[in-house]
Amino acid sequence: MPNFIPPTPANDAATGFTRLLTVLNTLRTECPWDKKQTMESLRHLSIEETYELSDAIMEGDMQEIKKELGDVMMHLVFYARIAEEQGAFDILDVLNGVCEKLINRHPHIYGDVDVQNEEDVKRNWEKIKLKEGNKSVLGGVPASLPALVKASRIQEKARGIGFDWEDKTQVWEKVEEELQEFKDEFNVVENSAIDVEKAESEFGDLLFSLINYARFININPENALEKTNKKFIKRFQYLESKAQESGKALQDMTLAEMDIYWNEAKKL
Known part of the structure; x- marks a missing residue:
């Protein structure tokens, strides 16, 4: 039997957010890894998660985007939990703060501008x-x-x-x-x-x-440069695979030989 019964999946966004808070709070108090984390230790992981979300967006992979959004959201909740433990602020302060900012900066919606x-x-x-x-x-x-x-x-x-x-x-x-x-x-x-x-x-x-x-x-x-990066990687990897098929190492091929495969890759 597990020590804790997982909260059931939610049917609305508010309950779903509460479920995430419950799970994160449990992990923070019970999991050895989660207990040790600080804002500083999470920082590089958050950057990594953001780049993974960016990659998924560039690929147009909606399932991956959904997954990475969850990871990023978990990190945001984690930071708020750590701040709450330090007596600085809590997740409610974060949510109210961003709502107030959005309302204040949209006077054409919530005002008479x-x-x-x-x-x-x-x-x-x-x-x-x-x-x-x-x-x-x-x-x-x-x-x-x-x-x-x-x-x-x-x-x-x-x-x-x-x-x-x-x-x-x-x-x-x-x-x-x-x-x-x-x-x-x-x-x-x-x-x-x-x-x-x-x-x-x-x-x-x-x-x-x-x-x-x-x-x-x-x-x-x-976005434009990243698409060009991906295009270059795809073509270069095609060049590598063709060289391998021919039993040659890239460094032993002439530029003219490599250009043949490169031009083939451009047509794919």
């Missing part, structure tokens, strides 16, 4: 955040975000208060300008010495301008 479109909503959101105590519009962008994602968020935040280009043609002109400046620092024709620091700076400017242009044409640069 008029908006015409999505851009008005974003502008109001940033203005309200400043009234709440944020010292900078960019203050809400986490410092530890990957650089590509961070660049997108910085640009979105700036756009939210009206600091943006007027037309995408202006943005593309900026891309071409930055590309030329990078080429000036990193001349692919001349075999001259390169100032790596300057070239790196210009390359960063070029990437930032490309991310800006992607935003103007409604392309998520993180």
